[in-house]
Each structure stands twice: as structure tokens, then as C-alpha cells.
Amino acid sequence: MSRTALVTGAAGFIGFHLARRLLADGWRVVGLDALTDYYDPALKRRRLARLEETAGYAHVTDRIEAPGVLADLMAEHAPEAVLHLAAQAGVRYSLEAPRSYLESNIAGTFELLEAARAHPPAHLLIASTSSVYGANTAMPYAETDRADHQMSFYAASKKATEAMAHSYAHLFGLPVTLFRFFTVYGPWGRPDMALFKFVAAMLEGRPIEVYNRGEMMRDFTYVDDLVEAVARLIPAVPGAQPVCETDSLSPVAPWRVVNIGNAQPVRLGDFIAAVEAALGRPAERTLLPMQPGDVPATWADVTLLDALTGPRRATPLAEGVQAFVDWYLSEYRAGDAGPR
Template sequence: MPTALVTGSAGFIGFHLCRLLLDEGWRVIGVDNHNDYYDPALKAAREAQLTARPGFRAIRGGVEDQGLLTATFAEEAPEIVIHLAAQAGVRYSIENPRAYVQANLLGTFELLEAARAHPPRHMLLASTSSVFGANTEMPYRETDKADTPMSFYAATKKSNEAMAHSYANLFGLPITMFRFFTVYGPWGRPDMAPALFTDAITEGRPIRVFNNGDMKRDFTYVTDLVRAIRLLVDAVPGTAPAVQGDSLSPVAPYRVVNIGNGQPVQLMDFIAAIERATGLEAIRRFEPMQPGDVPATWADTALLQQLTGYKPQTRLEDGIAAYVDWFLGYHGRGAAAQVKAAG
């Protein structure tokens, strides 16, 4: 069986990716520290599903812990490395920027040093659409400049891209950076809009609608995202000529790829989809734009399609219905929501 090392394996995306790899017969080594940025019980519940599967090994620790990843690479010799561990959240990066230095900068450095000592066949590292920052021309293309980050979170992820390119150039490490666009779905983080909105709507509390609702996001369903990551595993930079619109570096086996739905959705339409899925009406509290946020995101996914033949395509209505169904079941609110909807 091929071996993959996945950092952030108990996180939202890491959990779904590990499940997909296990379904395909991979041996998966998961590294996660279960930090308390949000409820560690949710991370433990995700990991419990993974450890119940043959072929999965969980390692508890932070990617920034000196030597942890180097020792793990030496012991497990992973062929593929997918780096998802990070301190996430735009607004939290204003409150606690040091956490982003530790997890995102130092953690990625530790990963790159481990790969330098024990090179895998391909490394795929998570970046974010937030790196596009103040860019206004859309859809965002991988070859667009991304030099105006609006948050410290975005700055650390853009730094990760630069760090990875340097290691790809210096040590010949094949690296793909993939930029997420507003991922949602079952087992999602409780600090993200789907959870915050569903929680408030089912409890009869107001939801906070930023920029007075004038926002667009390229909502990407999590199973579409992890399928795209899995397909990119086989698109190793430097093993084939550049394709049309490629971001392949001219000096290193390094590439950046957008993974998004390619279809921006108005925030008010997103809220309406949750209302339909719950059968309840939201109480809206309109607020101004938050520091570090941007009014819109929209991915050009042509490069992803060129490299893999794949295009994320889950309809928002279907994805939200699946998310709300999971949320109500996980939190034991199904019956309560039905009573409110009928009432």
C-alpha cells in the first residue's frame, strides 16, 4: 500500500481527505495536536472514526514541534505528504498573531526540513484564496499577483508559498500549493459561517451578516475539494511540460493550483439555502465589513481541469442540505428544529 502523511488529520479537511485515501487502500499517517482553537471534542470524534479504520496511524503533536516531523518522515518514509495543519481564521489572526507564526510559519519550516532530509515523491501544501487579498479582478487566476494580503493569516499563507518555492528550487522537492475557496460540508469547523448560521437559526438567535450582506463567496463542498487534492497527487510538478495557463515555476518543480467551485454565491442566497434546509427563517443583524475580510472571492479552476480533468460541481442546495442534516444530527437538534419549523 502507498503511504501518505497528512498533517491536520483531525481537522475538517484533513478528516475527509484521510477517509478518501483509506477508502482507496492507502496507508495514512495522521499528525494533529488537537489544539483548542475550537472544541477538541469535535477533532477527537473525527479522529475516532479514522483510528477505527485499518491502515490509519494517529500521531499527536504540533507540526511546529522541533524534530517531530523529521522523525516521522524517517520512520514512515511517506511517498506523498499533504500538509493541512495550520492556524486558520482571518479574524483570530488579529487577536493572536503569534499562533500563526508558530503553526503556519514555523510548522511549515519543520515540514520542509523533514522533506529535505527524507524527500517524498510529491508534497501538496494548503494555501488559501485569502492570499489574493485586495485583488479586484475576478475570477482569480493562479498567475495573478498576490502581494496585498488583507490579514496576517493571509500573509503567513503567502509566506508558506514562498518558503515552499525556495525548497523546491534548492532541493528539487516537487511541491504543489493548492488554494482553497470557502470550504463547507459535514464535520465543518464551528467558527465558520455554515455552523454559526445554522446554530443561530435553529436556536432562534440573530445571525451576524457582515458588509450588510453585500458579499460573495466561492463556496466549495468538502468532498469536491478532497477529490481534487487526491487527483493532484498524481500531477507531480516537473514530470510533464506546462499546460495552458500553468503556474509551473520556470526554475523549480513547483506549482500553485486553485480549488474552488468556480461559481460565486451571494451571501444572502447562502443564508436562504440554510433557511430552506432547516425550514426556519433567520433573524438577520446587518453589520459593516470586518477588518481583514474581503467582499468577494471567485476561483478560476481552468488549471485544475487541465491537470486532472476534474471540476467541483456539488450544487449549493445539495451541499447545504447535507451539512444541515449532519449538524442537526451531531448536535441532537433534529427534533427541535422540526418542531420550530412546524410551529
């Protein structure tokens, strides 16, 4: 019989790609997503339609923070792996609507942990973010670095979920791995992400907004590379012994955090140049100051990831940007915000 995985946020950007990968690997996937209106729900519905075309996928539309929803799903389906991608995303939006981060990221993760306590999976895997490194300036970021000075409520909510998960791992023996994602991009990305906004603006003849006057560096990570890493981490259940000197394995719980990045920071100007090359047109830039809560650079140390999963996929930036542009042109009319 097929193994069962529960994927929260299955109609979201990363959750969609992960659910598709698990289905391709022969898993039975139960997806949970509330299809909220943080961005155009039509994009989420188009992702979901792709998933529902695939045998072995079952979907539930509900909120993770609704009491009992996750517990009922885990009692009914007894998933071997639970992959928690559902969250309120976005650094800038957390300045406008912090309560949604409290409800989705903290209360939602609490409901997940309570469900896992009652119906333990073989491995609980939870999405975190590179934003938890906050004000750290020493790079590349290693999982064993202190991460105590978050710069946004989004980052603070994710750091809180790491601590909450550790307490449950310690108290109830739940094996937990948390991923710190670094600037994920690729087809089916969210409209609030830089690449989507750049491509939409350039095709419509509008200037792109460039924060910190372009003096930014990001460890851009192609979504297929990230999903490959997550899939390989499912059997890497935290055990009793560290796998390398920088292993973040807890001394008192089956718990660790793992960076998933490309380990190659890219200047924002070079990223924009890749977009210009893919579209075959120049970008007009509006230079803006740094946004509150943002950081000037990110860079992942992936020593631990490599030790756990072996050699990583590393899609070249130009190839990944071109894949997004090709997808965008197939889904949206140039100069029109609506889908084909």
C-alpha cells in the first residue's frame, strides 16, 4: 500500500510543488489548504486543480488553526509523514496584518503539534524561514548560530514555532525537522514575490520597485531544488547522534533545524539582469529605501543539508528565471493581470 503524507498549505506555492513531488514518488497525499485571499485565490485554485487531476490526492479546505481539524485528519488518515507548509507568508504584510501571523503561524502550529501528540507520525517536518536569522551579520548562516534578534513579526512567529516544536519533541518524543528556506522562486510563485512582481511590471511597461536601491543579496533557491531536499529529508528522522560538527540536533529531543538554500548569494542587480535576459527587454527601475523588517543579505551554510541528503541539486539562476518566465507567459497575458 502507498505511504500517506499530510501536506498543509497544499495549494500554496511550495506546498503545491511538494505535493506533486510526493505523488510522483508514489505517496498518497492528503492536502489541507484554506484557499485564503492573501493573494488571488484563483491562482491557488489552479494549483489545486492540477493536484486533483492526479490519482492519490485528497483535498480538504479548512484552516489549520481551526480546533480539531488537523487532529481529525491525522486520526482518519494516520500519515507516516506530516509536512507543514501552511502559514501566513510575507515580511512586509506582517507590518499591516500581524494578527493573521499569530493565528496562522503560531495558533496553527499549536494545533498541528497537539494533533501530532495525539496521533504521532514517523516524522513531522515544518517550514521555517531564513528570516529567523534576523540581525545576524556573520555569513553564511549556520543552523547553530544564535537567532535571537528577528526583524519582523513574520520572522518572530516562525522562530516561535521552532521553539514550540522543540518543546513537544522533548516532552512527547515527536521527531521533528524544521526547514529554514532561503528566497524560494520558480513557476507557480506568489504574486507578492519579487520575481512575479518584476515580470508583471516589465511586461506591462511599468518600472520595477527596487528596495535598498538594489544593495541587496539573496540566496535564491529554485523551487524544484528545495522540494528535492525536502523529499530526501523525509527519511532523515532525527536520531541520537549528530551527523556533522554543525548539526543542530537537540541534546534533549529528536529535533533539528536545517537550512535549505543554494549556498550562493546573488546581487539583486544580477537577479534583475537574469529577468531582463529571459524577457528580452530592459527594466526601468524605481529605487526605494530598505523596507522595515527586511535584511540586506542572506546566505545559507548547507553543510548539514549535504550531510543528511547527499549532493544537492543547484539549478543555475538563468535557467530557473527562464522557467518562471515561460510559466508566467503561459498563464497570463502580457499587459493583463488576468489568467489566460
